[in-house]
Amino acid sequence: MNCKVRTHNRLVWLALALFLLTGNLYSQSKIWVGSWSTAPYAAGASNTPPAPFLANNTLRQIVRASIGGDSLRLKFSNKTSPTPVTMNKVTIAVSKGGRLIEASTITPLLFNNNCSVTIDPFSSITSDPVKFALEPSMRIAITIYYGAVESNASMTSHVASRTDSYILSGDHSTSADFAGSVATAHWYHINTIDVLAPNTSGSVGVLGNSITDGYGLSGGLQNRWTDIFSEKLLADARTNKVGVLNLGIGATNLTGSGPTTGTSRFSDDIMSQSGLRWIIIFYGVNDIGGGAQASTLINAYQQMIDQAHARNIKVYGATITPFKGSSYYSEAREAVRNTVNQWIRTPGNFDACIDFDEAIRDPNDPARMLAIYSNDWLHPNVQGYAFLGRSVNLDLFTEINNNFPIIADAGDDQTVLAYGNTGKRMVKLNGTRSWVFGRKAKSYIWRSNGNEVATGENPAIELAVGTHVIILTITDGSANTASDEVTINVVEDSGAWLEAECGIVGSLWNIENDNLASNGKYVTIKPGNNSTANAPSNQAGLLTYTFEVAESGTYSMYARVLCPSPDDDSFWIKMNNGSFAMWNGISAPSWQWHRFPSTFNLDAGAQTLTIGFREDGAKLDKLWITRHLADLPDAGAAAGNCQTTGLNTDDLTRIFVYPNPVAQEFTLTLSALPAKVGLYNTNGQILLQHDARNLNETFSLAGYEPGIYFLKINTIGQTLVRKIVKQ
16 A cells, blocks of 8 residues: 555545535535444453564454444544554455455545554544445454554453454555454454434444443354344434444443443543434443442432533433342342332433343343343343344434534643743643534634633643633534633642662662663662661662752652562652651552652751662652642653763853754754764653764654753763753
8 A cells, every 4th residue: 555645636635624524514414423433441461462463563353333424534542551552554444254355445544644643642543534435234344554552451452342353464454365364352442433424313322331342242243232233223214324332341330440430431432422412321230249339320320411411412221131140149239220220210310211121031030131041140142132232212213312512621620830940831731522513623722811822622832830721612613612711720840850860879779771761760779689677777778869949848759660569669768867767569560650658848958868778679760859749740850960971061062953943853963972862841751762873963843742842962971951942
C-alpha cells in the first residue's frame, strides 16, 4: 500500500471530510451512528500477544458490524497504557472467515490525511472518514501494521473477543490470505466503528458483564445475545437502522472502584457513543455474588439513568437472571436479586424493563435458570444466549427521540503548580467530554474575562499564578451553542526538586543509567547491603541533599522510586537534625511517585535531607519537597541541585538555539561533541532524545502544540537547559 497521497486524491479526501464534518452533513440529514464497539481495558500479564508480538508486525482482527452505510470511521484506543502506540498502516476489508479477506475490498484508513499515526499514552484516536460499502451484519477485518508498541500487561485490549485474531511478522497490511500467521483469541487497540446513516437511525449501547461479553462462546460465530438481538432488529423494517454496541466486560461489577466497573466506565464506554438513543443496563450479578446490597445497585442505576436523561436518551433495565446452582447462590443473595429486579420492573424507574429473568427462569424453581439454557447455572449456554437475544421486545426501539443536540463540558476544576518559581504554567484545557449528538462540534472557543484565549477541543494555554475562570463555548453545524466553565488555580511551587544522583552520594551507592529515569540516572544501594533494623551511621551508606525553601510551613516529600518487590521497598529518611524514620512498603514496579507518610515543619531558608539505605534493590530517581498537594508530572520539573560543570564561560555562550520562538524547525549550535539532547514539556516529560554528532543540528517541532518547551543538553560533563517557545 502506498502511503503517499497524491494531490488529486488528497483533494478527494479533503472534500469528503468537509462533506462529512461541516454543514453539508446536515443538509443531507446524515449523522454518525455506532455500528460496532467493544470496551477497552488492560490486557493483564496473561493476555498479551504471543510471539512474534505486535511491534513492527501486522495484526488482523475480525468484528461483526450491525447496521451498514457507505461511509465509516474507526476509533482506536490506548487508554490504559503509559507508552505510545504507532500504527504505520491500517486497512479494512470484507472478511471471508478466519484470516481471509476479499482482496478487492481492501481500503486504507488515514489519520489527518496520513497513513501512519501515533496514539499518545492514555489516549484514543479516530480515523478520517472513508468511503466503504458496509452491509448490515457484515464481518470486517481490521488489519494494523504496527511500528513501536509495547506488549505488556497495561496494553489496551478486549481480552474476551470470542474470535481469533492473527499476527504475521513484518508488513502484510494488504495480504489477502495472511498465510503463516499466529492466532490469538484477543482484540488489541480497536474500539469502535461509526457509520454515516440517516438522522432517523440510532444506536443502543449495552452495558454489562460476562453474560453480555459472551462467556463460554468461541470460534468467531458472533453469537452473543447482543448479536442475536441485532439480527432481529435488522430483520424488522421498523428497526433496521438501529446499531447495537456491546460494552460488556466479563468478571466486572456494576459498582465499586477500579476502571472496569460499570459506574467508572459509563461515561467513556456508553455515553461517548455516536448516535446513542437507547441504553440497556444488564449488570449486577457479580455485585450480588460479592455480597452487595440492593440499595448499592439501585443507586448506581439511578445515577446512570439521570446522566442519560440529561441527553434525552432512554435507559432500559434488564433484570438479573437466576443463579441457583452456582457458587453465588444463597437465600440472602436471592433476596437481594429479587429486590433489585422488582425495582427494575417498577414503572417510573427505568424507561422500560427487559425481563430476562422471567424469560429464562424455571417456572417450577424461579431461583434457577431453565436447564436447557444453562451453561453453569450462572451463564447461559449457546441456546440460552440466542433465547435472550430473541426475547427482547423490538417495540422499545421504534420510537426515535430527538436527543438534546449539544452539551458543553469544560472539564474538571484543576489546581496546578508553576514549577521553578516561573510565575506561570502551561495548562491543558479539556473539552473532550463535550457532546454533540451524532456529529462533531464545529467550533470550540475558550474565553477568560471575555477575551478569547484558545480554540480547539484540547488546547494548551499559559496561565499566570492565580485563579482563572475559563468559559468554553461549543457550536454545532446547526448553530446550536452550549457553554460551560472551569476554574484553574495556578499555585507557585515554593518547594524544591532534587535529582537523586546530584547530591552527596555515599560510596555504598551506585549511580545507574535508565532512559526512563529523570535526567537519565538513578541511585541504588550496592547489592548485598541491607540495614533493616537501624539507619546506617556511616556516610558511605547515606545520600545527602541541601536545598532552600522560600516560605516557612508544613512540607511533604515525594520520591520517584522503582521498588520491584516487598523485599526491596524501603529507605531511611531524616530532615535536618531530626531522627531517621523508616519508609517501608513502597509498591512501585515501575517508576512512580510516592508520598512520604510524615510531613516536615520547615523554616524558610537552607535545609538538609538525608536518606539511608534499608533494602538493596530499591531505586531512587528524584525528590520533590513541596507545600502543595497538586498534580504530579511523570518525570517532574527541572531539578535545582545538578550543578553546571565541565565547560568554561566562553563555551557556554557558544551554545545557541535559533530561531526562538520556533515556527516549525530550530537549529541547535553546540560548542563540543558528543552531546545528548533531550526535549521536555513543562511537566518534565521527555518528548525527544537525540545523540548529536554535528555541531549544528536541526530539529522539527511540527506537530507539537504551541507553548513552552525545554531543551536539555549534556556534553563533556555539562548539563544545561535552554527554553524554547513554540509559536
